[in-house]
Amino acid sequence: MKYIFLLIVSVVTVFSGLAQDDENPVIWKQEIKKINDTDYELVLIGAIAKDWHIYSQHTPDGGPLKTEVTFANLGKDYELIGETVENKTYTEFSDVFEVDETFFKNKAVFTQKIKVLNPSLSQINVELFFQICKEVCMNREENFAFSLSGETIVKTEETLDSRSLAMTSALKLDLKNKEILEGAIISVDTSSLWMIFGLGFIGGLIALLTPCVFPMIPLTVSFFTKHAQNKSKGIIGALLYGFFIIVIYFLLSLPFHLFDSVDSQILNTIATNVWLNLVFFIVFVFFAFSFFGYYELTLPSSWANKMDSASTKTGGFLGIFFMAVTLAIVSFSCTGPILGGLLGSTALADGDVATNLTAGMTGFGVALALPFMLFAMFPAWLNSLPKSGGWMTTVKVVLGFLELGLALKFLSNADLVGNWGFLKREIFLGIWIVLSLFLTLYLFGVFKFPHDGPKQKLSTGRKVAGIASAVFLGYLVLGTAKIVNLKLLSGFPPPEFYSVFEQESDCPLGLDCFKDFEAGLLHAKKVNKPVLLDFTGWACVNCRKMEENVWSEPGVFKLLKEDYVLISLYVDDRKELPKESQFKFKYDSGRVKTIETIGEKWGTFQDVNFNVASQPYYVLLSPDLEVINRAIQTSDSATYEVWLKEGLQNIKYKTQ
Numbered sequence: 001m002k003y004i005f006l007l008i009v010s011v012v013t014v015f016s017g018l019a020q021d022d023e024n025p026v027i028w029k030q031e032i033k034k035i036n037d038t039d040y041e042l043v044l045i046g047a048i049a050k051d052w053h054i055y056s057q058h059t060p061d062g063g064p065l066k067t068e069v070t071f072a073n074l075g076k077d078y079e080l081i082g083e084t085v086e087n088k089t090y091t092e093f094s095d096v097f098e099v100d101e102t103f104f105k106n107k108a109v110f111t112q113k114i115k116v117l118n119p120s121l122s123q124i125n126v127e128l129f130f131q132i133c134k135e136v137c138m139n140r141e142e143n144f145a146f147s148l149s150g151e152t153i154v155k156t157e158e159t160l161d162s163r164s165l166a167m168t169s170a171l172k173l174d175l176k177n178k179e180i181l182e183g184a185i186i187s188v189d190t191s192s193l194w195m196i197f198g199l200g201f202i203g204g205l206i207a208l209l210t211p212c213v214f215p216m217i218p219l220t221v222s223f224f225t226k227h228a229q230n231k232s233k234g235i236i237g238a239l240l241y242g243f244f245i246i247v248i249y250f251l252l253s254l255p256f257h258l259f260d261s262v263d264s265q266i267l268n269t270i271a272t273n274v275w276l277n278l279v280f281f282i283v284f285v286f287f288a289f290s291f292f293g294y295y296e297l298t299l300p301s302s303w304a305n306k307m308d309s310a311s312t313k314t315g316g317f318l319g320i321f322f323m324a325v326t327l328a329i330v331s332f333s334c335t336g337p338i339l340g341g342l343l344g345s346t347a348l349a350d351g352d353v354a355t356n357l358t359a360g361m362t363g364f365g366v367a368l369a370l371p372f373m374l375f376a377m378f379p380a381w382l383n384s385l386p387k388s389g390g391w392m393t394t395v396k397v398v399l400g401f402l403e404l405g406l407a408l409k410f411l412s413n414a415d416l417v418g419n420w421g422f423l424k425r426e427i428f429l430g431i432w433i434v435l436s437l438f439l440t441l442y443l444f445g446v447f448k449f450p451h452d453g454p455k456q457k458l459s460t461g462r463k464v465a466g467i468a469s470a471v472f473l474g475y476l477v478l479g480t481a482k483i484v485n486l487k488l489l490s491g492f493p494p495p496e497f498y499s500v501f502e503q504e505s506d507c508p509l510g511l512d513c514f515k516d517f518e519a520g521l522l523h524a525k526k527v528n529k530p531v532l533l534d535f536t537g538w539a540c541v542n543c544r545k546m547e548e549n550v551w552s553e554p555g556v557f558k559l560l561k562e563d564y565v566l567i568s569l570y571v572d573d574r575k576e577l578p579k580e581s582q583f584k585f586k587y588d589s590g591r592v593k594t595i596e597t598i599g600e601k602w603g604t605f606q607d608v609n610f611n612v613a614s615q616p617y618y619v620l621l622s623p624d625l626e627v628i629n630r631a632i633q634t635s636d637s638a639t640y641e642v643w644l645k646e647g648l649q650n651i652k653y654k655t656q
Contacts, residue, residue: 025049026108026132032146038116039081042146044069044128046108054132056089056102065131069110072125081113103133122148160592164583170518171585171601173609176626181610181619200360204367209395235377237320242369244324249365253358274574277414277539284407291400293393293451393451394443394462401439405432412494416538417572417599425494426501429480432493436473440466490548492541508547509557513566517605520567525623530651532564532644533619535606537572537599542635543616550637559644564620569602571615577601620647 031043048054057067069084087109089102114124124146132140160168175181289295408423408431415423441447443466445458458466479486486493497506507513514520517533524531536543550556560566575598576582585593585604595601606612610619610631620629620643629647634640 025052026054026140028128028142028144030144030146032148035113040114040116040146040148042112042114042124042126044108044110044126044144046104048104048106048108048132050106052132053090053103053105054108054130056086056104057084058086058089059102060099065129067108067110067128067130069112070127070129071112071114072127077118077121078114078116078124081115083112085111116148124148160584160586164585167581167583167595168585171605171608173625175609175621176624178627180627180629181631194359196356197359197363200363200365201367202363203360204364206395206399207364207368208371238375238377239373240320241324242373244321245328245369245372246362246365248324248328249361249368250358253361274414274418277410277417281407281410281414284403284410288400288403288407291396291403292449293396294449393449393453394465397442397449397452398439398465401435401442404435408432409492413539416494416498417574419573419575423494424500425496425498426480428493429476429486433473433476433480436469436476440469440473443469487549490545495544495547507566507568509551511551511557511560511566513568515568515570517567517569517602520565521623521625524565527565528623529563529565530628530647531621531623532560532566533621534566534568535571535602535610535612535615535617535619536568537570537615539572540615545635546616550635550640553637553641555641556637556644559641559648563648564644569605571599571603571606573598573602575599620644622651626651 026046026048028044028046031045033041033043035041046054055065055067057069059066071078071080074080087104087107089104091100091102093100108130110128126144126146128142128144130140130142408428412423412428415421442449443462445455445462448455475484475486475488478484479489495508497508497510505511505513513534514523520531551560576596577598582594582596585595587593587608593600593604595604606617610617612631614633616633618632619627622628628650629643632640632643634643
């Protein structure tokens with residue numbers, strides 16, 4: 001299980017490494033050698049920058065991506081003679097992938113002999129796909145054109161056929177009053193950042209109650225108070241120890257701030273990627289069962305030994321820092337799954353993911369450090385600490401059930417985005433009901449897990465937790481039966497219209513909506529109503545919160561139902577467009593993007609026309625594409641209702 005952590009670290013390293021200056025770590029050149037009238041030798045030579053490496057075509061399966069050399073029109077005009085030959089490669093075992101990686105250093109050479117079958121053939125096109133790595137791995141594609149006559153081949157800019165040009169043009173709206181959009185209403189709830197900090201703080205407090213951390217408190221505090229030259233120095237040492245704990249968890253969040261410098265849409269891409277959501281689901285299930293006691297999640301013991309040795313040798317401030325690092329490592333089996341849950345929760349929360357994660361990780365570090373500081377200043381308090389015992393095991397099991405509940409959210413994201421249709425709302429809630437039932441039964445001692453001790457009389461705390469679990473169970477049952485509203489869970493279960501039962505509408509709250517812009521605009525012109533353009537996503541938690549908490553308000557709902565034509569465009573819909581609707585989109589910069597899915601179409605549509613990549617994002621348009629109010633991103637129902645009414649007033653004023 002330690003390799004799960006290594007995999008997560010490698011993912012973080014990938015994104016952090018992209019900020020480096022090595023933008024072009026390999027430079028390619030090509031050579032062609034004529035052997036006889038029909039046979040030629042094609043050579044690709046890559047000069048690789050220091051400390052970088054490229055993987056071979058023959059690196060084993062299950063490891064990093066192999067280099068692929070693709071020859072165009074193979075078999076029609078020419079054929080290959082043998083395989084593509086490589087120069088010297090190196091082999092090392094990878095702890096992350098658990099395979100022997102084969103790669104090039106300094107120089108990569110690919111040589112391929114060919115036999116020409118068509119005498120009139122003048123050019124051979126070769127595509128090279130490879131992965132180049134240092135601390136970071138980047139996927140690259142290079143295209144080469146070999147001239148058999150020796151003439152220089154001039155590369156031409158990619159051109160679009162008439163159909164793609166027409167579709168590119170159609171995707172760019174001729175908006176009137178577009179400058180109004182620059183004054184978008186963005187309501188930032190600063191309390192949400194404190195809420196994330198609070199969640200991290202609670203996570204840290206929970207981590208304190210686990211067997212990996214709790215016994216360390218009296219031992220560490222005693223070390224500082226008894227081994228210092230005087231009491232004040234012992235207190236200073238403990239305070240410094242706590243400060244370094246906070247710094248360590250704060251620093252762990254910093255690589256995520258580099259995401260936006262890589263790609264403004266990368267976090268959305270990660271959050272809505274089907275396979276990454278499945279990976280997170282599996283990882284969280286592994287975390288959960290480690291809490292249930294079926295196995296232990298640990299980092300390599302050598303890491304802790306090295307940090308402990310460093311703290312002993314260096315002493316002073318640096319020694320205390322290494323002691324804090326040692327705590328972070330040895331407590332990972334308990335804190336790792338909690339931090340994983342924190343990562344998942346912040347990814348699903350309002351606002352910037354990286355900022356949320358920094359707030360949450362800092363809160364976690366503060367909670368973890370606080371006892372070491374306080375007990376060092378007031379050592380008599382140590383006598384009031386409860387003794388270690390079975391209650392810590394109970395805490396871990398409860399965390400295990402919470403991890404399973406969160407894991408299901410990632411599986412739901414994959415199901416929604418992939419349009420698989422197997423994890424409908426009722427099934428999702430049904431699984432949560434089963435998890436809540438088992439948690440309640442566990443807390444009341446009906447069954448136990450492998451690491452539980454002998455059956456004992458239930459403590460008051462366990463009874464209270466059991467009652468709370470039973471209340472939540474009842475809330476889920478009543479909510480599934482639609483006796484009560486599940487607003488407290490908004491954004492976590494699938495939307496209500498994603499149901500096992502046939503629905504009158506596949507739109508939020510049973511509203512009439514269009515999921516194609518052209519069709520919606522045509523209807524708006526027909527009924528002479530303004531358009532509410534709703535950029536949303538299947539895996540967008542904030543979109544569900546808006547629909548279930550803001551749109552459901554009577555005033556807002558009435559406006560949406562009676563006065564606007566709702567067009568909901570899902571930017572993460574992975575359903576393929578019909579072949580005749582797929583096309584190449586050309587940006588003003590000259591970059592060409594292939595549009596193959598519904599989500600790619602509407603994501604590009606939002607980016608090109610509104611220069612925004614986040615969801616939910618709302619725009620009010622007249623039927624003739626006039627912007628009638630500022631765009632809005634808010635979770636306040638009163639602000640949203642006023643905004644809708646202003647749009648109606650503006651369009652009424654313009655038509656008078």
